[in-house]
Amino acid sequence: MRRKLKVEKVTCKVFLFCFFFSLFTLYFSLFTCEAEAKVYIDIMSPGLKKMPIAIQEFSGPSGHEVPEIVRDDLEFTGLFAPIDRNAYLENPEQPFSQKNWTPLGVEAVVKGSVRGTTELQVTIMLYDVYEAKEILRKEYRAGKALLRPLSHSIANDIYSALTGEKGIFRSKIAFVRSEKGGKSLCSMDWDGNRIVSMGLEGNILLAPRWSRDAKRLLYSAERNRQWGIYLLDFTSMREKQVFAATGTNIAGDFFPGGSEVVFSSSKEGTPDIYRMGLDAGKPARLTSSYGIEVSPSVSPDGQHIAFVSDKGGSPQIYLMRKDGSDVRRITYEGSYNTSPSWSPKGDKIAFSGRTGGNQIFIINPDGTGLAQLTGQGNNEEPSFSPDGRYITFMSDRDGVKGIYIMRANGEAQQRIIPKGMKASGPRWSPN
């Protein structure tokens, strides 16, 4: 009798425990279900394994080009491993079936169709192999001339669906092209395609800097023996001179609001950093050492400015507050560190440091975490992508100064402009 009672007491306790445990699990799982959607790829996790993805040929005209561009975009991120089409078991026209993909280890499948020849209508479908369901279906329309931006939009949407992050595949890179006649300000897709000249010429042109809303460019040009700082407004396609003075005047950067800029000028004797409202026009000097202060770069939150100073005896990277106070040196290794550029995420500053040749480094704003990213030739003028995951820079490793890109950890370094084209000063658009 007793034994039975004892057993009952124990089993009752066990059941009570199970009851409360399951309530807890239910509460917790409902809570997480409400707050978070499924994230297929967590781009923040270290030691990431690339997601095997299949991008099938699309049906219709240009059915080959569109998925090629999508595949190249996704592959460059370093997060995806596109599987070779020769291994596919399913034809593009066949409807998606999980059993055709699981044996290949593929986790996501992209299918699509293209209709029209001058006006394109492209439909894409993205499938989750593990859950055997369609997770994205979307249609895009564009004239044939915009086939590349259309394909990049597809890549952006697939990237967002799988990572939860905004893609950068429709972003641009502004740069200065050198030809026999002189220099010109140009813009191109982030992958080096569709280079267009903005028609601006100058004997010398330097340092195009995007406003945060991508509507304007700030740059320096030497005309008639004088350096001026100019603003190009994309909406009006007009150029306006915003600063000129005797001396060397070099465009710096915009503040987040877009109405104030920083630049360097030697009008008071030696190159110093100035801050100026674009409408007010009266610059305020922020630095005033006997040395050179140049290359100001504004932090994403607009509170700090990174710049180069040689007041310590050699050019090094410093930080200061936006009003010029609290100046701190952040580079202590190497004898020549210049070209600082903030990541839009605010966690890293890229710069060019000399170790034999000039190489691209990144460093945390507090001076820790120094890492060298390049190793061949001379590499200068780094600029981050809008999501902070890629860097564009100038390199002469192929014998001619050209524009290159890489992932922000140094992987996948590649030239993006045609071989033999001479260019420098690349600057990634903010969107």
Add this chain to the structure above:
Amino acid sequence: MKKIAVLILLIFGIAAIGCQQKKIVKPEQPPQQETPSHKEQAVVPQKESSGWERDRTGVKPGEEITEQTLAKVETREEPARFKEESGLFEDIYFEYDAYDIRDEAKPVLQGIAAWLLKNGKTKILVEGHCDERGTNEYNLALGDRRAKAVRDYLVALGIASERVQMISYGEEKPICADLTDACFAKNRRAHFVVLREAGR
């Protein structure tokens, strides 16, 4: 006891199903556009795996891809203020990463100062240049310091500072392009241009 077991299983079941209905993260949706000329959609027939509910939030409205075409910008050419004359004086050279005046350069600068004193109505433009090994912006600043060092030396020799104009070209206008020390040395220079008022 059996009832409690069933209750527990039920709770687990609800928790499991509840998680199936989670939404996939949606990127920003563009506003749905009314396009009367829109052709009928040839939707690829959906082969649905059995048992899974079609997630309606995965279907996106169509997107029109547009891009601003950039017109070319006109650059305003300003008239030159001075008539320029090059070649009267030889270039002087600098050490790597330095802007101080070397002893070899001093006789040239003394000659320039003497000429300027004799030709009171002229000005001189000093161009500061660098070799291409530094970075563009810092080299512009270094060229600026070189031009200024020359200006200061001429002023010390008695020339009024307004008569000495300066401009830096950094590494942007090299006179040779070889990646040799000899070429680098030739590029680290100050170059002199005589300026006469336009029209004289």
